Amino acid sequence: MxxxxxxxxxxxxxxxxxxxxxxxxxxxxxxxxxxxxxxxxxxxxxxxxxxxxxxxxxxxxxxxxxxxxxxxxxxxxxxxxxxxxxxxxxxxxxxxxxxxxxxxxxxxxxxxxxxxxxxxxxxxxxxxxxxxxxxxxxxAAVLLAIRQANRLTAPLTDLAETAERLGSGDQRPRHRRYGVPELDRVADVLDNSAERISRMLTAERRLAADASHQLRTPLTALSMRLEEITVSDDPETVKEEAAIGLTQVERLTDVVQRLLTNSRDPRSGLGIDVDVDEVVKQQIEEWRPAYRSAGRAIVRSGKTDLRAVATPGSVAQVLATLIENALMHGEGRVAIRTRVTGTQIVIEVTDEGKGVSPELGSRVFERSVSGRNSTGLGLAVARDLAEADGGRLELVQQRPPVFALFLGREAEA
CATH class of the missing domain: 3.30.450.250 (Beta-Lactamase)
Incomplete structure (x- = not known):
């Protein structure tokens, strides 16, 4: 050229x-x-x-x-x-x-x-x-022609290198402009494509990290149920544990569906009527064997007969994350308390441990932030799930730790 x-x-x-x-x-x-x-x-x-x-x-x-x-x-x-x-x-x-x-x-x-x-x-x-x-x-014409040719071909060569970098996996936008409207338009398109690809790859990596973390908790609970079945000789106990295991398999399916839905639209909560008592009861039954093995107790208190506008799988996953964190990082008895404040239902999870250190504070919900050498994804994913349903997850007290899940309350007829 x-x-x-x-x-x-x-x-x-x-x-x-x-x-x-x-x-x-x-x-x-x-x-x-x-x-x-x-x-x-x-x-x-x-x-x-x-x-x-x-x-x-x-x-x-x-x-x-x-x-x-x-x-x-x-x-x-x-x-x-x-x-x-x-x-x-x-x-x-x-x-x-x-x-x-x-x-x-x-x-x-x-x-x-x-x-x-x-x-x-x-x-x-x-x-x-x-x-x-x-x-x-x-x-003079030769010099001008060479200069003009360089002015046009150098940006084209640079754009070709940008496209090659984009195809080789480097998604960083270069934000270079050349003073030629047509070439600047091509550069804009390449930069926008690089940003879109970067966002897509980030979303995919985030989905993979969230999937590995969110599936770990149900799989752990299911593994404990299977262990109970293998060591029990009582047919009734085996039957009961198998029923709970099937429930956890359904929960796994719901978690996978929720991950796929969130990957397409993070704000696409189903917003159906949820029986808060049933979700809390289910989580206590799932985690009681693990707490029993650790010599600890998990109890529930507060107001009953509450119904929230949320997604059952999301609420269960958030509670499971809080209960698992209390088991891994907390001490003593774990208490789940439900209450109503205004138009919201609040589910609080607390334990008798040392709580969250002052230097962590509100950063405990940030990804890759952890005070106990864990992945740092659990609370971040839980907050995302709560916000996807129009609610929020907050640390209302650091010592002893009190995490509160706020959900929209179903309007009374």
């Missing part, structure tokens, strides 16, 4: 120089020749006036008297009645002569000749000047 731009620019310049250069040469040549004829004519008129003046004054017309009247290396022939022609100066060669004749009524005539050598020299010098200007114009 660079070579084509240079060649096309040079072609245009050469055509312009050829058209205007030839015209200029023709005009300049005619101007020089016309000026030479005017000089010779003026010389003939001046010499004729001298000859007529001498004849009118009765003075003799002789070569000696007229010799000094011929200047510029010209040749003159004076013809007067009754006299032989008088030749003044050196006669030029027969080829290349400029000649002008001035005649009078009394038979007097003056012919002045000049060699075309001087005229040809002037024309040659004019042609050299025109040629030099043309060469300078061509040189």
């Amino acid at each position: 660079r070579r084509r731009l240079i060649n096309s620019t040079l072609a245009v310049v050469l055509v312009v120089i050829a058209v205007f250069g030839v015209s200029l040469v023709i005009v300049e040549t005619r101007t020089i020749e016309s000026a030479a004829h005017d000089r010779v004519r003026s010389e003939a008129v001046r010499l004729f006036s001298v000859v007529e003046g001498r004849i009118a004054g009765g003075e003799p017309v002789t070569p000696e008297a007229l010799q000094e009247q011929v200047t510029g290396g010209r040749f003159a022939v004076v013809r007067a009645p009754g006299q032989r022609p008088i030749e003044l100066g050196q006669k030029p060669e027969s080829t290349g002569i400029i000649e002008e004749t001035q005649k009078g009524a009394g038979g007097v005539s003056v012919t002045v000749q000049e060699s075309r050598g001087g005229v040809n020299g002037e024309i040659g010098r004019a042609l050299m000047i025109i040629l030099a200007v043309a060469l300078l114009a061509i040189g």
